[in-house]
Amino acid sequence: MTPLPLIVRLAPWLFTLALFLIWEATVAIFAIPHFFLPPPSAIAHAFVEFGPAIYRNSVVTLTTTLVGFALAVGFGLLLGLLVGWSRMIYAGLYPLMIGFNAIPKVAVVPILVLWFGIGFLPAVLTAFLISFFPIVVNVATGLATIEPELEDVLKALGASKLDIMRKVGIPRTLPYFFGSLKVAITLAFVGSVISESIASNYGIGNLMLQAQAQFQVPLIFAGLIALAVEGIVMYWAMAMLEARMTGWAQRSGFAQT
16 A cells, blocks of 8 residues: 555644634634633643543543444444345345434433433443444445345355355455444444433533533533544544455545555
């Protein structure tokens, strides 16, 4: 893989710096109240003032997200293989999964609290429920879109259904699967924060809820930035994993990281 030019590698940092400079200048020029839109300098001060609390709650949110994401990967991969195995199973289960995914997960959290109480487990399950669907869809799509002509040729050569899945279907599905992980990990953060803001005493979601009650708007934005940093790092990790495991399937220069 050809190394990216230096300017391309620096682009994310340069664009982020430009965003914060424009943000700071906009707040100062238009005299926007800090309780409405705090400038980056006020948010940085909140990081310094509440650093230990932000760090502790960020660790809780990251742990919750990773556990829920791990469950989503295992369950989503198995269910995706099952759905993609048979057209009948695909036709039967796919509408049910779409219906379940259409349910706002914030409406499911009170049920999880009723069953498991407040705390770690509802947050893990919410992260799992909101992130497994993209994995299932991508794995099932990879298997279900094997060309019928290819299947016919392989069957004529004596290959069984299992042989086709193992030697053609699953390798074909790998780019779909590893690509879906980048979407799923960001959704897992959403699920964790939703549950933490409703049914937990810990985590960034709970910290932001407390900051909102105390009208500490810079702390709310600091929590958002902490979440964004965690999300970017985990997305980058999934992108690295995708490039390493399915580099053979990446042809575009935009796929390089």
